[in-house]
Amino acid sequence: MSRLPVIVGFGGYNAAGRSSFHHGFRRTVIESLDALTRQETLAGLAVMMKLVKVVNGSFHSSTDEPLSLADIETRFAAQILDSTLVRRIEKRYLDVDAVHWQKNLSLSSGDDNPLTFVTQRKQLPEPLPANWSVEPLEDNAVRVTLLGGCDIKVDSFRALPVKSAGQLPTGFEPDELYASRFHPRGLQLAIIGATDALRSTGIAWTTILEHVAPDEVAVFAGSSMSQLDENGFGGMMQSRLKGHRVTAKQCPLGLNTMPADFINAYVLGSVGTTGSVTGACATFLYNLQKAIDVINSGRARVVLVGNSEAPITAEIIEGYGAMSALATEDGLRNVQGGGEVDFRRASRPFGENCGFTLAESTQYVVLMDDALALELGADIHGAATDVFINADGFKKSISAPGPGNYLTLAKAVASAVQLVGLEGVRRHSFVHAHGSSTPANRVTESELVDRVAETFGIEEWPVVAVKSYVGHSLAAASADQLMSALGSFKHGILPGIKTIDRVADDVFRRHLHISTEDQSRQETPLDVCFINSKGFGGNNASGVLLAPRVVEKMLRKRHGEEAFAAYSVKREATRAAAQAYDEQALKGQFDVIYNFGNDMIDDQAIELGTEQIKVPGFSRPLVFHKDERFSDMLD
Structure with missing residues (x-):
C-alpha cells in the first residue's frame, strides 16, 4: 500500500508577498475578495513594507497614530498595489538606466x-x-x-533593454530578519521561506522529530542559476577582473545545492536524506517528484521540498536577454502600440507578448505520509500524488519547446482520472500553465493543453497562469504555481490573466477557457490541479495536485471514520497554533529559524550497532531495515 504524500504546511515569499495562509494568492485576486479579507491582506503587506508599524499588537502610522484596517486601505492601498507583483526594477537591485x-x-x-x-x-x-x-x-x-x-x-x-522583474514587496528585505552575514540573497530567501513553511504547520519541529526516525526526514531544494550575486559565484568570478580578492565563502555558498544544505544545517538540523535535482524552469517539480517517491516508498515520512531563486542581477538579465527570451522595454512598447511602457503588465501569458519576465521567489511545502499526518493531527491542504517528467528527444534548438510535454501532461491527466474519475477531471479540474509569456510558449503550450483536453473529452478547461502576476522565478516557478493552486482550492477563485486585454489570435483554445478576469468556482468546486512546467533543454514536468476535500475523502476510506474523527479533534489544536503564527507574522514577527552552530552532534556520541544507530538529539533510533529486494537472486 503506497503512502499518500499530503501537504501539511506551505510558505515562502515572492512578488505577491508571503505565501503561507494564502496571503500571496490573495494579493493576486485582491479585486475579488470581500472587504475584510482584502483589508487584512493589505495590512500584512503594509507591515512587511514598513509602511505601518505594530505597537502593542495594534497598527500605527510612522507618527504613532493608531490605524484601523480601513485606515490602512485608504492611506496605503495604492502604494502597496504599485509596489508588489511585476514592476519596473527597483534601484535596491540595480539601476537599469545606468x-x-x-x-x-x-x-x-x-x-x-x-x-x-x-x-x-x-x-x-x-x-x-x-x-x-x-x-x-x-x-x-x-x-x-x-x-x-x-x-x-x-x-x-x-541602460539595460530589460527593465521589469517580479520583486519582493518594496521595503521587505530578507537579510534584516536574521544574522545573514555574507549570505547570497538566494540563501537568505531559502532560510526565510523554509521557516514560513515550517511555522505554517502549527506543529513544532521537535514534536515531528519525536515521531520519526532520524533518516525518515528528507529535504529536496536548490536553485537553477546557483547564487550569482556578489556573495556567491557572481562575486567569485568578478573578483580578478575587478582587482579584488576572492573570499572563502563565495565558492561554497554559490553552489546550486546550497539551499538544501542551509536548511539542513541551520533550520532543521536534519541528518536525513538530502538532495537537489535541477531541471531548468521545471526544477521544483523535479524535486517534488523526489519527495513523492521517498514518501510513497516509505524511505521518508516527512519531506521539506522547495526552491529559492534570486536572479535579478545584471549578468543573468543580460544572459537571458542575449537569447531574446526576455520582455524588453522596446518590445513591450511595440506590444502596447507605443507610448510609455506599463512595466506592471510586462508578463503577458497567452496574450500579445514579447518575452518572459524574471522574478525572485522562495517557496517550500512540508509533505508527510498520510498516517503520520493523522497521528500528529496535521492540517492537510492538499496532496501531491504524481509528477511526470519526460525529455524532448532529438532537438535542433536546446531552448525550443518539444514533444516531451505532451507525454507529461497526458500521463498526469490519466493518473488523475484513476483517482477522481473521468467526470471528476472534466468538471472539477484546472491547469496551472507554465505560461512563460513568450510568443512561442503561447502557441505551443496552448496547443498541447487543447489537444489533451480534446483527447479526454474536456470542454472549457480552465487555464490560469500565475507568471502574469509574479513573473518567472526559474527554479521556483512551478512552486509559485502550486502556491496559487492551493489558494484556488481554499477560496474557490481562479485568477484571471489580468495583464492582457485579450487572448492572442494564435492561441489554441477550442477546448480551453482562458479568462482575463477572476472566475468564482464556489458552485463547482475545484478538486484537481495540473501543474505544467517546461524548461530549457527539454525539461518537461507535469504534476497532479488534489484538493483538501478529495484528500479527506480518501483518508476516511483508508483509515476509517473513527480514526478520521479522532484526527479531526487533534487537528483543532494544530490549526489554532498555525493561526497564532499567522497573526504574529501579519504584524511583522516572522520568527525566522536560524540555528547557527546550535545543538551540534558530537560524532563520538553516536552509538553504532549491528541493528540500529542512536543519534544524539533524536528520540528514535535509526533502524537498519531488512532488505529483501534481491532475495530471489541469492543462495
Missing part, C-alpha cells in the same frame, strides 16, 4: 608627446609591460611613461 560595465579603450601617444601618469608603486601591473618606463617619486609614487600605447578598461554605464 548599469555598470567596463569599456575597452586603446591609448596611443605621438612621437613628440609620450603618455605619462603618476600612480603608487604598489598599483603597477606585474610584470611591468615592456613599453613602460618608471621613474620613482616621493612617498612611493612613480611616474610612468608609455612608449607607443596600451589598452585599458574604464568604467562606463549603460
Whole structure:
C-alpha cells in the first residue's frame, strides 16, 4: 500500500508577498475578495513594507497614530498595489538606466608627446609591460611613461533593454530578519521561506522529530542559476577582473545545492536524506517528484521540498536577454502600440507578448505520509500524488519547446482520472500553465493543453497562469504555481490573466477557457490541479495536485471514520497554533529559524550497532531495515 504524500504546511515569499495562509494568492485576486479579507491582506503587506508599524499588537502610522484596517486601505492601498507583483526594477537591485560595465579603450601617444601618469608603486601591473618606463617619486609614487600605447578598461554605464522583474514587496528585505552575514540573497530567501513553511504547520519541529526516525526526514531544494550575486559565484568570478580578492565563502555558498544544505544545517538540523535535482524552469517539480517517491516508498515520512531563486542581477538579465527570451522595454512598447511602457503588465501569458519576465521567489511545502499526518493531527491542504517528467528527444534548438510535454501532461491527466474519475477531471479540474509569456510558449503550450483536453473529452478547461502576476522565478516557478493552486482550492477563485486585454489570435483554445478576469468556482468546486512546467533543454514536468476535500475523502476510506474523527479533534489544536503564527507574522514577527552552530552532534556520541544507530538529539533510533529486494537472486 503506497503512502499518500499530503501537504501539511506551505510558505515562502515572492512578488505577491508571503505565501503561507494564502496571503500571496490573495494579493493576486485582491479585486475579488470581500472587504475584510482584502483589508487584512493589505495590512500584512503594509507591515512587511514598513509602511505601518505594530505597537502593542495594534497598527500605527510612522507618527504613532493608531490605524484601523480601513485606515490602512485608504492611506496605503495604492502604494502597496504599485509596489508588489511585476514592476519596473527597483534601484535596491540595480539601476537599469545606468548599469555598470567596463569599456575597452586603446591609448596611443605621438612621437613628440609620450603618455605619462603618476600612480603608487604598489598599483603597477606585474610584470611591468615592456613599453613602460618608471621613474620613482616621493612617498612611493612613480611616474610612468608609455612608449607607443596600451589598452585599458574604464568604467562606463549603460541602460539595460530589460527593465521589469517580479520583486519582493518594496521595503521587505530578507537579510534584516536574521544574522545573514555574507549570505547570497538566494540563501537568505531559502532560510526565510523554509521557516514560513515550517511555522505554517502549527506543529513544532521537535514534536515531528519525536515521531520519526532520524533518516525518515528528507529535504529536496536548490536553485537553477546557483547564487550569482556578489556573495556567491557572481562575486567569485568578478573578483580578478575587478582587482579584488576572492573570499572563502563565495565558492561554497554559490553552489546550486546550497539551499538544501542551509536548511539542513541551520533550520532543521536534519541528518536525513538530502538532495537537489535541477531541471531548468521545471526544477521544483523535479524535486517534488523526489519527495513523492521517498514518501510513497516509505524511505521518508516527512519531506521539506522547495526552491529559492534570486536572479535579478545584471549578468543573468543580460544572459537571458542575449537569447531574446526576455520582455524588453522596446518590445513591450511595440506590444502596447507605443507610448510609455506599463512595466506592471510586462508578463503577458497567452496574450500579445514579447518575452518572459524574471522574478525572485522562495517557496517550500512540508509533505508527510498520510498516517503520520493523522497521528500528529496535521492540517492537510492538499496532496501531491504524481509528477511526470519526460525529455524532448532529438532537438535542433536546446531552448525550443518539444514533444516531451505532451507525454507529461497526458500521463498526469490519466493518473488523475484513476483517482477522481473521468467526470471528476472534466468538471472539477484546472491547469496551472507554465505560461512563460513568450510568443512561442503561447502557441505551443496552448496547443498541447487543447489537444489533451480534446483527447479526454474536456470542454472549457480552465487555464490560469500565475507568471502574469509574479513573473518567472526559474527554479521556483512551478512552486509559485502550486502556491496559487492551493489558494484556488481554499477560496474557490481562479485568477484571471489580468495583464492582457485579450487572448492572442494564435492561441489554441477550442477546448480551453482562458479568462482575463477572476472566475468564482464556489458552485463547482475545484478538486484537481495540473501543474505544467517546461524548461530549457527539454525539461518537461507535469504534476497532479488534489484538493483538501478529495484528500479527506480518501483518508476516511483508508483509515476509517473513527480514526478520521479522532484526527479531526487533534487537528483543532494544530490549526489554532498555525493561526497564532499567522497573526504574529501579519504584524511583522516572522520568527525566522536560524540555528547557527546550535545543538551540534558530537560524532563520538553516536552509538553504532549491528541493528540500529542512536543519534544524539533524536528520540528514535535509526533502524537498519531488512532488505529483501534481491532475495530471489541469492543462495
